[in-house]
Amino acid sequence: MGVILEMENICKQFPGVLANDCICFSVKEGEVHALLGENGAGKSTLMNILCGLYKPTSGEIRLEGETVRFNSARDAMERGIGMVHQHFMLIPTMTVTENCLIGDKEGSSIKLDRKEAGRRLKELAERYGMEIDPDAIVGTLSVGEMQRVEIIKALFRGAKILILDEPTAVLTPQEARALFKMIRALTDNQFTVIFISHKLDEVKEISDRVTVLRLGTVVGTYDIDQCSVEELARLMVGRDIHFDAVTRQQPVGDTLLEVNNLSLHREKSNEGKLLEDLTFEVHKGEILGIAGVDGNGQAELVECLTGIRSASSGEALYQGKDLLKLSTRDIMSNDVSHIPQDRQKTGLVMPMTLVENFALQDYYKKDFGKGALMNWIGVEERSAKLIQDFSVKTPSPYELAQNLSGGNQQKVVVAREISRQPKLLIAMHPTRGLDVGAVEYIHNQLIDQRDKGVGIVLVSTEMEEIMRLSDRIIVLYEGRAMGCVRPSETTVEEMGLMMGGRTLDDIRKGSIKETSVEEKMM
Amino acid sequence: AKEDKPDVSKPEETKAGEVDGGDKKDLSKMKVVALLSGVITDNGWNQICYESVKNLSDKYGIKLEYNENIAVSDMAEYIRTYAEEKYDMIIVHGSQFKASAEEMARAYPDSHFCLSYGFRVDASTADQVQDIPNLAYVGPVNMGVLIGAIMGILTENNKVVFLGGQDIPAITDIVSGIEEGVRLTNKEAEVKTDYLGTLTDADLAKERALAFINDGFDVISASANTAQLGCLHAAEEKGVYALGFNGDQYGVAPDAIVLSVMRNYPAIYEDVFLSIAEGKWKSGMVVYTLKDKGTVVSDWHGWDKKLPKEKVDAINDVIQKLYNGDLGDY
């Protein structure tokens, strides 16, 4: 196993951010090399440089000993470097084949040969144990399938070095295993894989060597056998992490929200349901976790509960009213708060000032100005207080939201929603993409609220977060509840199986069968 | 190229009377300006006015002055500028400027204002005209009658069509005279007049004309600035007769344009110009009838050899009669 790729003294300066600071990094042929680092450590940036998307400010790349210079992703691809990006780079309106053929230079003819390409795709997929329909429209595929398409696409285009940027973030544990198997199949065939993750267990499991980045610099490169998970964590964060054990002062209170048989059909009703017969309740002073892999109905559930989408049937009783029959405005004005899943797309108006963003949910109320006019002075005072209380880092309340860092943006959203003194708080991915400090801060806020008697619906794909905060957890799979468990009474494996589509009853009834199923999947 | 210019022969009886050859007044010192609604290359209404001041400039050595593309809302401002500088003759070219011209004429009694006007002379005409001593409403009348009379002779299918650009006085005036004119020479012919709704879309005009020609209309003429050229093209393409309008448009479609009928504004404004010079200015309605030669007909450009002799004779005859007033007071 010789060194196939070396990156030497790579620096990347973004306006205001030195994302990569003199990074040296080398990969051996046929290995799985993990890149580990906190959010913002510079992992994606480094890989974007490697695959030709960014140009490094300085430094050089050597492929098989030869210095290369990439001016575009195509150059990198021609040298056998392919990347599966953190956010899928697929066009949903096109077929799998078309997606794989974009930018393809193979052959001299300019004609698109869909048939031939489809055949080759199938062949490739089969060789590495994947199943794929070349003529399927990408938009109709599941997340796991899309990822397979991404990998096939890279292979199809002749990648020998495959970069996977956080590939497991959106997969079930089982799907992740299948992916790992695929990775093994690839490395057995002399492919080299660079694997990015925050997840220490995964890194430990799949990789041969690991390079840890911190704040744009390399902490070190290690053989995986030589470090424990705990050591890796320390290297990555630069300190020991301890989540404070969540203590609770008060017992759970009365029922606050009662959801009965909530269903949501797809636009064409024969295409199955987005949500099916959901029944659960949330009590005062309780955090109900909604777990599951992204795209299994969580977003739809939240949209139904907040009036953004209307449900097909069922009811959601809250303070004697059915939320499903109310408009968003009516729901929100009934002491419900909502931390949306995407702060930049939904939670904030990026080109507006913080003051204006703080008014977003309540501007129409009397406190924000009597009659038709806004009282901006009042809003400003309120904003200044919230900025202070929630220690939002900003030069002024009149800073534009888009100029804040991600963590601070999220703090603005959380501050606004909590300051509304809700009785019911619906929080979706409240810490997605934030660093450890910010995560801790927001967790504490949620716990505070719970202790004040607020009922919280917490939707998250982060298993750790769910397990740590929730009083009870419901796992969603394809719009159905797989079971409801208490964190203390379940295991990560059980959760993983539920996220993969097995009901709690099934799992607990036939725990022997379970392994056999898993064996099959492997 | 010279013969393509409109006939600027003076009206036979000038309203101002003959210019005294012995007059020593230096006419080249006269200040004249034409204020136009469109561009001088529009092959129509504005171009003919440009030709008029050009004619004055060529003949009398006055400074050639004109302004184009004047919005209705700006006209008063333009007039004011020239009136302040005591221009002798300010041609305001188009009845849409009537209000501005009247207002300014009252405000600047020292200048002579000519509002180029298209109107039919009938009982109600007088109501349109305000009695302002330094404002004249100037224009040829009864052009439509002349055009119609020729069309009536030319048609073989007894179907003639005249298309105006828009329903505005300078055009309506002509359109409304067509039928009367056709009847002078042809009692049976079907006469159709309508509007294209554009002064610039020559392609649309051509298609519209083709539609009429396909329906059997075999003489076509139009008054729609550049758009009318589309109608002439259509006639040539389909081999039917057409009449040019405004300028001598023979060159546009030599195989179709038998004659061109022209507003004789160059001669009219020469006449008015001389009347000012002579101190014989006349305000109010200053109309130039066919008898006054306010309208002229172009050269035959050889069509008198191509057409059946009886048609040529009939046309020559009717023109002469109209000019003489034999067919009525046109």
Place this chain on the structure above:
Amino acid sequence: MDLLQTIGGYLFTDIRMAAPVLLAGLGLLLMNWSGLLNIGAEGIMLIAALSAVAGSHYFGSVWLGLLLAMLAGAIFGLLFAVLTVTLRANQTVVGAALNILGLSLSTTLNRVLFGIETTVTKVDAFKVLEIPLLSKIPVIGRAFFAQMPIVYIAFLLVPVIHYFLFKTKPGLNLRSVGENPRVADTLGINVYRTQYLATIVGSTIVAAGGAFLSTGLLDFFAEDMVAGRGYIALAAVIFGKYKPAGIMVAAMIFMAGNVVSNVLQVAGIGIPYTFLTMIPYILTIIALTIFASRAVAPASLGKPYKRG
């Protein structure tokens, strides 16, 4: 038989009138598929209409006139691309300014080039090219096979552009830029170059539509002779659901509005001409309201793309 003949005649007219709109629509289509929304077709067509006459006049051949028109279109396209692609300016505003520029510049240059003459300068123009035999087919023969070469070109471009967009690699690449420039970028497509190319080539096709107006049916330039066709082409692209064949159908339907106006006026039913003028526009709005909601635009149409 007579009725059929008449219908054949209407079809003939419709096809001829649709040709410039079709050309403009196809040009806009290429731009739209690269993610750019250009409302400046009107201006491009105007400057092209003038250039075509100028070229035909100075070089003595209508084909060279067409070439000059396309060159003028390319320059306008380049200007659009520099401002909207490189500088990421608002595409609607730049398009609107192109329209102002096209109108005023063509008027000014017309004067400079041809001076002030009562009679327009006659230039070489397109002539009907009858296809032997085919043009003798009853009813539709003349409509389809006795048109000007540029009409054939316009309609032949429909399958050509369809083939290009949906059956070739460069076409796929172009569409991927319009759908998601970031994806295209990661796959090694030069997004900016693609957008530049699409705008320039698209504008030359739009310009061919403009050239048709002045040297197709006619042989001279007139101020503002495009008279809204650029906007109608824009609507045709939406109505045609971003497919060449759809645009062809749309152009023919919209222009059928003009045919209807012609027929009504010849019939002399007495509808005021102002209402006849409205027909194609009302037809366009109605067509849009019925079909627009189902049109799927390229996903990133109108959004500027910022690299990296």
Place this chain on the structure above:
Amino acid sequence: MKVLLSTKMKTQGKAGVKQVIVSFGATVFALALGMLLIYAIGFDPFSAAVAMVDGAFGGKNAFGETLVKMTPLIFTGMSYALASRCGLTNLGMEGQLYMGALAGTATGIYVSGLPAALHLPLTILAGFLGGALWGLIAGALKVRFGASEIITTVMLNTIAISFIDYMVNGPMIEPPGINCQTQPVRSTAQLPNLISGTRAHWGFVIAIVFVVLFWLFLWRSKRGYEVRVAGLNLSAARYSGIHTDKNILLVMFLAGGLAGLAGCNEILGIQIRMIPEISPGYGFDGIAVSLIGNNTPVGIVIGALLFGAFRAGGNRMQIRAKVPNAIVSVVQALVIFAVVASQMLLDKWNEYQMKKINRQESEVA
């Protein structure tokens, strides 16, 4: 709190000043190009420039003319700006302007027996409504059928202008029916002169009042806040329970109304009667005005001043320097290109500065 407000004003003021300087520089650059063009087609660019400035600002009368030209431009500029604040592209100002003028004229002529104190406001209201309803059509087509307002508004322009032709030549023609114009509006509905000896009229004052209302609406009212949120981020608007369809309808109504006022004021202050061509393109100029003004109230007034000066100065340029005034439109287009280009360059620069500041702050922290 006072401290905060003052920092706000400082940062916003600074940005505003920078914007104005850059736009001004771009305009000068475009003018220079225009002069070059004037030279190229054989005129004297220097005397053209002098005439232009003289025609726009050289004396009371010239300035009065600039005010006259500014008035409709302020309205159409606001119309475009309001729609774009809500994420809509209103290209239908020209048609809305005509419909507003028509409605105003009709009310000014056919409503009789009212004192000026009632008749004038009523007429202006009618003008507003005329444009507003015409704008609402495009809004409704968008909300109900998803038809792109970019296209429907353009189509509605042509339809409106044809309709005006019909009305002015038909039902509303001045008796006995020779000239295609309506009767003059009653004197009780006419706008009084603002500066004697010029044509400047009270429409300008109304325009300024509406600029203040425009500002109040967008930045001080709750509804305006909704509109801006919906314009910047549709998803955030839905999230906070804002009824986006209702806002589209409202904004197209108001934007149409503003354009309608441009036409109505032009009638009541200048034309006195309706004729088929009251607008020399004020509608389309509104796009440029709002662009130069960056969709802000003060900016729109400045943009309108610039384009008003172009129109007034362009007239003088034709009279004095004999430059055909089509050139003025060429120059206007060049100004738009230069300003968009410079704004983008400024944005890039600001972006860079902002990052630098952020960096320094994070280093301090």
